Amino acid sequence: MTGRRTTANERVRRLLSVVPWIVARDGPRVDEVCERFGMTRAQLLDDLQIVFLVGLFPFTPDQLIDVVIEDDRVWIRLADYFAEPMRLTPDQGFQIVAAGAGLLSVPGSDPDGPLARAIAKLAAVLGVDADDVQIDLGEAEPLVLGSLRTAVADRRPVQLDYHTFGRDVRGVRVVEPHRLSARDGAWYLEGFCRSAGAPRVFRIDRIDSVEVLDEVLETPIHARSTDPGAPYVPAADEPRILLELDAEAAWVVEQYPVDAVEDLGNGRRTVRLGVSGEAWLERLLLRLGPHGRLVEVEAPLDPMVASRAAERILRRYETSSSGD
């Protein structure tokens, strides 16, 4: 907050919280107030200078707010109209309820614990039901998530049974875990993959099982490489494809990071996007079906991947018969 000029709006909002807090106490220390509201001493004293000038018509001394600073403590009196904190605005209410609902949705959280009780009480004051806001941070097996949390906390490597989606292969990886986080509806584990010899990000819903190894890691767990808040961006060296999409296939643009979109009218468009693996491209094209056409494919991708995948699936259906 320091180093930047605070706007009038921010100062008023802050004062409407600071004043009731001081009024309710018997002379809190100046540094106590500063610490609580994240202000410097100079900022607080400057704000209190303004409060000296606030009051009611005709602004005779008995109608002005009384601010006393003595022995590094501060008292505020004659401010009945600012004695209580202001109600929560809808965005503030939403912020707290959503954060609480998000954390409560994490497997292993206590549905009757202090957080759940706090959200229920707050929701009642806000006029909503505690379950009017539901947050699903992403699919995660409680057992898998639990083991990974233990591993991160205890700095132990893990052995993962992992499904590499882009290449559709399943295999065992040994990973030094750095952190767990959820974004855009999925959980991720970031860590150093010993099998690959490089930092990697793993989607937790593609981990079938976790074994926490006995070894204790020496390297600090804080060696972080990626910003967990940043959405997935395809690597620059991933091969690109150019797709022509019908209106029905608009979900591609929403679901995947695309390099470029060109509108062709009537809801049709072309998009250019990066491909992380052949199986990923197969799935995309199969799901698009008649609503998407592959216009250009960069090497080493094979333009025939989807046809071959479709034929593989059809062969399975042809060699077996329907169940009834």
Next chain:
Amino acid sequence: MSRTKVERLLNLTAALRSTRRPLTRDEILQRVPGYPDDPESARRAFERDKDELRSMGVPIRVEGLAATSAEQVAYRIVPEEYVLADPGLDAEELTALQLAANAVKLDGVGGHEAFWKLGVESPGPDAPVDPVAHLRTDPRLEPLFGGIAEHHSVTFRYGDVDRTLEPHRIDFRNGHWYVSGHDVGRGEGRVFRVDRIDGDVRVERDRAFEPPVAPHPGLVDPPWRFGGDAAVTVDLVVDADRAAWAERHFGGDAVRARTPEGTQFAVEVSNLAAFRSFVLMFLDRAEIVAPPAVRDDLVAWLRASLDGSWS
């Protein structure tokens, strides 16, 4: 300059907060120092101040006669609307809330103001808590939540149609926000994806609704159960090495049999397109067994694609 404005906004709040009867604009301009002498400039400055205080959540009430003439309108702040009702949180509960706010970051929503009001200590700069989750937010969530809290209808444009919704709940799933409630125009429950709302959401303060007896259940179902097709139970086999992944999505209740080759699932489906799309994620490691119509639909889809798209 900023100082005089802060002073004026606080004095305006004090005047409106302490008056027993609503004050007209002229009365306010007499009682609150700092407004320009020129009546027109003073009027404009007052309007700006009023809007600014409202944007901070200060509930300024407009009372008096119909607003045909500005002079007949009067303003005040009533305690019931201004004061935070004490939720009665104990220390443990306050700490839990603070932890949650540090762990689950709503992008674009910031500030500790809500926690100041509730009496939570602000986190010291030396105590960074690793966020567990980042949620992208949308500015339209605020009016939607306001509508839920105050039982006011909201209006917005969605799919080229103007909608009036009695909002019941908000869901976050698969990285998207959804609002559900009673669609007044259609006379039925609906779910809308918030990022697909076209433009702003307006809270219609004069269109209150009764708290719903049976609130919309929201987005409780996976995509293949979220649609208008007649519900069918689909038998699906998933190869053993992909079965765990499938089970995470269908749930353990859907498992009918486990064999060394694979797992059989019985899945309730009311959106065939969404189900087909999901089954194709397994490539050739899954197979729809029954009913024949659903099985044939997938085969036909693949054949149509082979003929049309990829050659």
